[in-house]
Amino acid sequence: MATFAYGRVSTADQTTENQRQEIERAGIVIDYWFADEGVSGKVPAAQRPQFAQLQQQIRAGETLVVSKLDRLGRDAQDVGATIKALAARRIEVIVLQLGKLDLTSPAGKLMLTMLGAVAEMERDLLVERTQAGLARAKQQGTELGRPAKTNDSQRLAIIAQHAKGASISELARTYEISRASIGRILKAQPDAA
Structure with missing residues (x-):
C-alpha cells in the first residue's frame, strides 16, 4: 500500500520542502507527495487544490502523513471532518506532531474527541466574546447591522x-x-x- 504525504505553506515565498524532509527524517518513505504552496491556512482542506487531488488518488488501506495537525484543515472542526472522511474510507492518517499517532485508530479517535471538545469550547468562547462585544457596542450607541441603502x-x-x-x-x-x-x-x- 502507498504512503501519501501532504504539506502546505501560506505564502508563495515559503516552501513545503522542510515538511517533506521532516516526514522523511521520521523514517517514512513517501510514495506520493502533494503540496499546496501559497494557500492560506484559512482555506478549508477540501478547497485546497493539491489536497483535493490527493483525496481523489488515495485509496482504502493507504496512509496519509502530515507533519502537523493544522495541515489537515483550517480549524479543529475542519480537521475533525477531514480525518473522519478519510477514516470512513479506511485511510490511515498519521500526524508526526502527535508522535506518529494514527488518528483513525482507537487512541487517535480519543485524540479527535478531545480536539472536538476543545473546538466546541473555542466556538462557545467566541460566541460569548461576540455577544459581549455587541452588547458593549449597543451600550455605546453604535448602530449594528448593515447600513441602510436608502436615507x-x-x-x-x-x-x-x-x-x-x-x-x-x-x-x-x-x-x-x-x-x-x-x-x-x-x-x-x-x-x-
Whole structure:
C-alpha cells in the first residue's frame, strides 16, 4: 500500500520542502507527495487544490502523513471532518506532531474527541466574546447591522411615488434596491397600520 504525504505553506515565498524532509527524517518513505504552496491556512482542506487531488488518488488501506495537525484543515472542526472522511474510507492518517499517532485508530479517535471538545469550547468562547462585544457596542450607541441603502428622504420619496402609482418594480430599479426592500419601506410607513 502507498504512503501519501501532504504539506502546505501560506505564502508563495515559503516552501513545503522542510515538511517533506521532516516526514522523511521520521523514517517514512513517501510514495506520493502533494503540496499546496501559497494557500492560506484559512482555506478549508477540501478547497485546497493539491489536497483535493490527493483525496481523489488515495485509496482504502493507504496512509496519509502530515507533519502537523493544522495541515489537515483550517480549524479543529475542519480537521475533525477531514480525518473522519478519510477514516470512513479506511485511510490511515498519521500526524508526526502527535508522535506518529494514527488518528483513525482507537487512541487517535480519543485524540479527535478531545480536539472536538476543545473546538466546541473555542466556538462557545467566541460566541460569548461576540455577544459581549455587541452588547458593549449597543451600550455605546453604535448602530449594528448593515447600513441602510436608502436615507430618510429617499424612503419618504419612495412612499410618495408609490402613492402616486409608481410600481414596486419601478421604484426598485430607480433606487437600485431589491423589491423586498421597497416592500419593507412601504410596510413600515405609519399609514400602513
